[in-house]
Amino acid sequence: MGQAPGSRKTVFCCSACGAVVGKWQGQCPGCAVWNTLVETPAEAPAGTRQPYAALAGSSGVQVLGNIEVREEARLPTGIGEFDRALGGGLVAGGVVLIGGDPGIGKSTLLLQALAEMSARHRVLYVSGEESARQIALRAQRLALSSGELPLLSEIRLEAIIATLQSSAPQVAVIDSIQTLWSEQLSSAPGSLAQVRECAAQLTRLAKQAGTTIVLVGHVTKEGALAGPRVLEHIVDTVLYFEGDTHSSFRLIRAVKNRYGAVNEIGVFAMTERGLKGVSNPSAIFLSQHATEVAGSCVLVTQEGTRPLLVEIQALVDQAHGNPRRLTVGLDGQRLAMLLAVLHRHAGIACFDQDVFLNAVGGVRISEPAADLAVLMAIVSSLKNRALPEKLAVFGEVGLAGEVRPAPRGQERLREAAKLGFTHALIPAANAPRQAIGRLELIAVRRIEEAVRRLRELA
Template sequence: MSRASLKTVFTCSDCGASTGKWQGQCPGCGVWNTLVETLPEAPLGGGQKRFEPIGGAAVLQTLSDIEAREEDRLPTGIGEFDRALGGGLVSGGVVLIGGDPGIGKSTLLLQALAALSTAHAVLYVSGEESGQQIAMRARRLSLETGQLRLLAEINLERILATLRSAQPQVAVIDSIQTLWSEQLSSAPGSVAQVRECAAQLTRLAKQTGITVILVGHVTKEGALAGPRVLEHIVDTVLYFEGDTHSSFRLIRAVKNRYGAVNEIGVFAMTDRGLKGVSNPSAIFLSQHGTDVPGSCVLVTQEGTRPLLVEIQALVDQAHGNPRRLTVGLDAQRLAMLLAVLHRHAGIVCFDQDVFVNAVGGVKIAEPAADLAVSLAIVSSLKNRSLPAKLIVFGEVGLAGEIRPAPRGQERLREAAKLGFTRAMIPEANKPRQAIAGIEVLAVRRVEEAVQRLRELD
């Protein structure tokens, strides 16, 4: 059958489901405007089935008979990258890393491979840049690349054959959206090509023990482009975060079969590439000459790392419809906190514009930021600065109660280490033994927290 006679199908770019006609909503995942017109894949000749069972039944094992052991880690030489990975690369592991264009994905991986190449066999597969472009970047970063091997190729079968023959310990594929397989007729970057190429590379990694790092493009919403199954196939998913106009970058693990999720690494972009930041709390705290209203320091927990982040709020008289705007925080949660403050603490903001910002470009998803956001709003509305050296954390419920946050003592120790002397925290997080250098103000309800704020110097 010729390609001209094949009837087109519509494939979802999110989940990969197919349908014979275009619809506004994908019938598989329910997402709107994701169906793309494609050609169906031609069947293999001779009536051959794509998958045929070989041999008899598989051998069963009892779970208690399997020896459980920690996976050996291969440090990349970049401490913050290793932290996000959970301690380093794992043999046979597949890592998917995504981020906005120009944020530093290729730079970071080139630095990591250059460091690994001094003692291990590595391979950089480039489908987007020529060898000359990568060599120029390595020279600009002053990297030692004498043992770093490079392959500029987008054909999947050739890449697989090279990996089998060269047997590198670590291979980077930059990027998965540029690869194409001869077994499929669709164009590079299509749902079918991305899914098949990722599956073949993952299968090779598990069979040979090669650690494969895939670079993925992201959509305008910030999610990884291609079918959602791509994230399910791999072992680890990392996202680059941060404003490309800022020198600071965050790399966050959103999935990790070998480590903690939501672990982050913090980097600063310099003329010599990405450098790890040993004290990331310093970049998320503004250096004010004097105390200012609307500023509150939050201790947030990112994976196993407590971070101090400044929450800034600006409350001003509305001219027209009041606006609620957040940067780095959940806008829906802000609306809820304003309602709780009104109902339980008598803080009226229905005629005020409310703007809330997490300093440094960090994105905070945990509800333990509620109390810090609430106190920052009260501080700005009353035009009264919070006490110096005060940190805050705690979740606020709809009934006005303040709920505990996980790992409260670790947060307090991090704050004390950085010189903070007071902490307003949930009653349930109050430590049984005092922590040296920090006074704990335990509160149970949001109105109590506002009242304690008025009593503080």
């Protein structure tokens, strides 16, 4: 049946890969992901739009060995923890995408950074969500020296690009990419086509003019960046804000970085004067107990290039009905595997127990090196025996019950020694040849050996 006269034709665009189909399907034919097709107005024919160009410029075939390589110059933001997450600072011509929950501090941090940089560099803050008056009130509340900070309230992409070309700033912030719209497209701001087109145009401008552009992105209820996944592929760096809005601590994690380490984090505390960097982040992830408590174990984890000490808390209690497994900040699927390993190789069963795990401070831990600390906290809670207060633990546990080494083991041990820990339960393969501080090392090869040594310490 034909389409009614005057009605607008719509297509369905995949939010994961950007593929376009004429009718809705449960599964995207391009990337085979389910329930990602979103209805959007069909765009104008290609002949009525400007031709596309390569994002990073095009060149002929070159021999890789003949290409001149130079270290990328960094523009420090003046905020140490932000620079750490970026890999040392902003890079000329780089495009950074930063996302996080509403109210977590994205705009506050970027306003602080631009206010700090405005005295040394040409900067521009482009806001599509707030008026100039609202931003001025925020700067006044944060007591920022922003008297020389240029500000533009605009959502039209063409007007923003014209301003960037005329003023030629070294650093520009676009807050946010979901509010922009291009006159070349008929869809509304925030649609998949608009977000993809606006990001591509801004990235092309950044590469050609050498301007560093920071894009603020909204997130979905699952915590992922809203819009097509191609948005994350276009940019050079993707940063996520982590942390509970009810807590004063915030973490910025780099999940993609073409100019630095991935999984590098910056730690901040939200104060009345904005976000302040935390010089000793391990302190916020360790609880201060008056006495030793059962179910608490200190993990030495590695976040990017930074070792952190995080307290892992476990509560094992008699189940009434089906046993529950609940984790906060840790992988719930891995917990089930670790409980099976503990039963099979150490003879400790938790099939009739509720097991609850928590990483103190709101930090999220994904590395396997947390396995040994998780199991030690569970055994401590189950047996109701407190671990020594100054014991640090790390190590991966395999299905065969072996304790595998963790990367950068000596850096982890130095961090524990620096914070005054006296014992360390580690994989045998991570045992250093020379003593590190006053640490007494307990090197184990299997999980049953770790449990036995734990009983001797407790």
